[in-house]
Amino acid sequence: MSAAAFRLALATSFILSTPALAQQGPPTVVVANPIEETVVDWDVFTGRFQAVESVMLQARVSGYLNEIHFQEGELIQEGQVLFEIDQRPFDAALDEAVATRDVYIAQRELAQIELDRARELVERGARPQSEADQALAEFQQAEANVALAEAGVTRARLDVEFTLVSSPITGRISEHYIDVGNLVVGGPNGATELANVVSVDPIEFVFTVSEADYLRYARLEGLTIPRSNRDTPRPVYIQLMDEDTWEREGQLSFVDNQLDPNSGTLLGRASLENADGLLQPGAFGRVRVQGSPEYQALLIPDDALLADQSDQIAYVVNGEDVVEIRTVETGPIHRGMRVIRNGLEPGDRVIVSGLQRARPGSPVAPQTEDLTAQLEE
Structure with a gap:
């Protein structure tokens, strides 16, 4: 192709494209009015x-662990027996306490007989008052011994009961921290941890x-x-x-x-x-x-906001279809939309799509959209 022919083709192409450029017009953007809604900040x-x-199970008495009565991780009920310590030493201690109490009861009965006899002889004048006083003191001592022995029996019975470790609450139990056959240390200090219930x-x-x-x-x-x-x-x-x-x-x-x-x-x-x-x-x-009482706010899509250094801005199309900048105060997300506390009015036409084609101070061709359908439940 000659140089003259190339220039002719180029000129023809420019002439043909000029009407298309002239007819392009303002860019198209999608605008929407903010949604008014009562919101609460959270x-x-x-x-x-x-x-x-939450309870850490521990024994009140010491002894060797005989049985475990639960499956690890299962739900248990309040009062359910979970661990059993060998009861035989405590049964023997209870028998001994009962026998000791019986001895003191017999001594008290004898002291009562001696006291009655001494009082009768004193009334007859056959014995001095000091002997009656001595008999009374021996009877009172015998009564105290019986009370002491009764407390020993009660304590021994409690020790037998304490060999059965039960749950004070209903809940789920952990693994057992000790196996059958091991020594369990009981008491208020240094007691062995058996399991945990929550x-x-x-x-x-x-x-x-x-x-x-x-x-x-x-x-x-x-x-x-x-x-x-x-x-x-x-x-x-x-x-x-x-x-x-x-x-x-x-x-x-x-x-x-x-x-x-x-x-x-x-x-x-x-x-x-x-x-x-x-x-x-x-x-x-x-x-x-x-985080707040109820208040009226406007909602727009979060994508409709732009960052301008530390500020948040939105593009608004005015009555002459020209783009304006609005600096807004934003809140949290509500029903999938960004809360706008200040900076917009309910009737503003906010650009929600086509932001990359909009320039502040330039005209645009707005297309209206309803945002209600975009609200999340």
């Missing part, structure tokens, strides 16, 4: 589950809030956190680490009476049902606590 804290009741239903969720959060709660009108379980419980919602919804409802049952001076946090505790036993003590989760 604060989320991480915590862990703990049993309402209650299952209900269960508690323990978490901490910062001092700033507590002060904010305490100053919200009508939303003061209860300072003890004597106040009206507040509803909270709990989520396991692998869950996306907040379907587990509980009650805020306790808030501590002072902040931890080391961490600057306040302990809170919620109680919730655990009928299926899924929630295990020690497991981590999240709790959602009401």
